[in-house]
Amino acid sequence: MEQDYISKEEIEGRLKRLRGELNKGGWEAAIVVQNVDLFYFSGTMQNAVLFVPVEGEEILMVRKYMERAQRESAVDRVIPLNSWKEIPLLIEEFHGSIPERIGIELDVLPAKAYLRLQEIFSGVEIGDSSPLIMGIRAIKSPYEVDLIKRAGEIGKIVYAEVPKVLKEGMTEIELAGILGEVAMRHGHQNYLRMRAFNYEAFSWHILSGYTGGVLSYIDAPMGGVGLSPAFPVGASLKPIRAHEPILIDFGTCYRGYQSDETRMFCLGKLPKRFKDAYLATRQIEKEVVALTRPGIPCHELFQKGWEVAKRLGYEECFMGPPDHKTRFIGHGIGLEIDEYPFIAQGHGYPLEEGMTFALEPKMVFPAEGAVGIENTYFVGEEGAERLTPAPTELMEV
Helix, strand or coil, rough: CCCCCCCHHHHHHHHHHHHHHHCCCCCCCCECCCCHHHHHHHHCEEEEEEEEECCCCCCCEECHHHHHHHCCCCCCCCCCCCCCHHHHHHHHHHHCCCCCCCEEECCCCCCHHHHHHHHHEEEEEEECCHHHHHHHHHHCCCCHHHHHHHHHHHHHHHHHCCCHHHHCCCCCHHHHHHHHHHHHCCCCCEECCCCCCCCCCCCCCCCHHHHCCCCEEEEECCCCCCCEECEEECCCCCCCCCCCCCEEEEEEEEECEEEEEEEEECCCCCCHHHHHHHHHHHHHHHHHHHHHHCCCCHHHHHHHHHHHHHHHHCCECCCCCCCCCCCCCEECCCCCCCCEEEEEECCECCCCCCCCCEEEEEEEEECCCEEEEEEEEEEEECCEECCEEEEEEECCC
């Protein structure tokens, strides 16, 4: 069976950047526990804790499964860990001393785990290393960009399947199941990862007709009905009908790396009102992408999107119904679907070469439907490169 372990060179480059950021922040070390960060810096997602000192060798302490972690990880020192109580003892044994200032991902660490760390690291200052970790992860290496591209290629296959299987009367969730099976056949891992608390990501977000105008708890222009109050988002048991907008927001993931995209379909002719709104989202995307380059503040791209929406007469329905609009038009993407950068209000930091983000201008018509476009982009030296190659034209089946 084919395996794709992250190279030692790739991991060492990431650890070098982490040490540099820790040093600039006045930290002596970081402890990495969140599974995605652990994978990023060690190459394995086994049950483990990674200790990264500014000076000295990193230590990967593994609870389960030791043999697999040793195979997968590019870290040299991989040792067994029976309980968190042993962490300070192992650091002292293999590193020589306990650092006085340690960073950890406080944005996602459960309070119980934080209190436990405070107890076992008595007298040590524990601070939040998550901002610097997310800053490091925002800049993608060529290896990472290639995997996002390969995820985008799976998305192209998925969207090409829609006209072959779409028929009147099938439910949204039935179509979602078919497309999910197609994607997994080509290496899609199905489960998408998000960092935000109480948020869950999934591959299929299929909204037809009025379900496109249904809001839910997620920070998105529309939520969909979902299957029940226990899963109140995305595809539902609603049958798909002719002449209604069918919005398919399908995220794909290849070997941990995600791409995100949205395409529009209709059984028969789509009414002019929706078709014109869809063309408006395409124009918004075009003008925002034209401005995309290293150095431009993210909020300027956000403002540009809104300027175009207003100019085209879609201010009322752009990015959600009145009084329920999202404060972003794009989000960073990689190992998680909510990474930096955010093309959003209040995000004044500049785009940097190597960043990847999904741009998703959408229009919502309450009780009627939704239309929109979404593509994943790479920020190169000269501007934006689209990583999701599926055709973007409205498909009337």
